[in-house]
Amino acid sequence: MRLYLLALNPTDSVSEGFLPAAARLGLTVTVLTDQPDLHRRAYQDLGHLGGAASVEILECDVRDFRTVITRIATHHRADAVFTNSDHLQTQAALAADYFGLPGKDWRAALRTKDKAHMRRHLAAEGADTVWSAELPAGQDPASLAALPVPYPCVVKPREGVASEDVVLAGDIEDLLLRCKEIQARRPWAALVIEEYLPGELYTLETLGDRHRRHVLGGFHTTVSPPPVFIEESLVLVPAHPEPVVEQVLAQLDALGVGFGACHTEFVVHEGRARLIEVNYRAIGDQCDLLLAQLLDIPLFEHILRTHLGEPLPVRLGARTDGRARLDYPCAERAGTLTSAPEACDLTVDGVQLTYRPLRAVGERHEVYRTNRDYLGVLRATGTDQPTVDRVVAGFLAAQRWEITS
Structure with a gap:
């Protein structure tokens, strides 16, 4: 049975967790990644897997679900499509669904990855309501001054991970400064501004x-x-x-x-x-x-x-x-x-x-x-x-x- 594993950079979860588990299950693993050289080096010392030779590594633009589907369709038949990457859950879910394989609902994958979608959906379902606003990529943060932002508030990339560029702002001046700093580092990223949740x-x-x-x-x-x-x-x-x-x-x-x-x-x-x-x-x-x-x-x-x-x-x-x-x-x-x-x-x-x-x-x-x-x-x-x-x-x-x- 063949497992397609979507990945960006190598992680301990994959190299020490999922790849050894796949080997114990007798699976043939094909890693699709946009960083193949890093993965080849990372897996060279996996003696319990027989080294990199037991893991096929193919270059692929894994952020594009259409490219992922094409890469799989033109290779060997898939028995499973999986990823442990925050950034690739929607792509893996769409690819699994295309091939009729078990997987996550791509809508759920998208609404958990996109923090603005998550807040909107929870509010619409009556599960919880958190004050939040979205600042599109490239938009002047000054537009936030007209909103009833509760302070302190939290600013974070809409699709960020690992607390990167997540910061607390105490007032409007602080908020505008934090947004501009993040935009300078991530001009392509939309931001979410939401109320600070104590606890x-x-x-x-x-x-x-x-x-x-x-x-x-x-x-x-x-x-x-x-x-x-x-x-x-x-x-x-x-x-x-x-x-x-x-x-x-x-x-x-x-x-x-x-x-x-x-x-x-x-x-x-x-x-x-x-x-x-x-x-x-x-x-x-x-x-x-x-x-x-x-x-x-x-x-x-x-x-x-x-x-x-x-x-x-x-x-x-x-x-x-x-x-x-x-x-x-x-x-x-x-x-x-x-x-x-x-x-x-x-x-x-x-x-x-x-x-x-x-x-x-x-x-x-x-x-x-x-x-x-x-x-x-x-x-x-x-x-x-x-x-x-x-x-x-x-x-x-x-x-x-x-x-x-």
């Missing part, structure tokens, strides 16, 4: 096959101080309060979300759960790798099986005694990384630690105020949260990341 930030991770949906738990997310929203750490929440889960699932139902993996970010304030964004794919930044390990289930295989048309089991058999957290040391200034810890796997006081660098020594970077500032990721799992927290704090305190101008 603690959480995630809900779900897996469905249209007939059955499993809630895998979620995370409590710590973000950087405003005006930006960089995710600095995530602590596992094995089970959110049932009323909160019900509220989030009702809003996902209103959006038409229910197939495959979904990573939903929401805030809870005075018992009310309100969506921040819906990422219609598995959670990234190595959280999915941690979940698969902690729950002790073939998570990536389950996700791929749904796209092959196979039903999910009634019970996943996931462990419930695990506790975990992830921390992301961040660069606080621009410069060259001259010293940093190497990758390591340790067990301390019963806590399993996995540290992986995300930036190589010798690389120079600016400060992006997004997850592109991450220097590394520390995954920690155990059975007692205070012990996990203590061991993580000790490990991070003992490390040094040096950046020189």
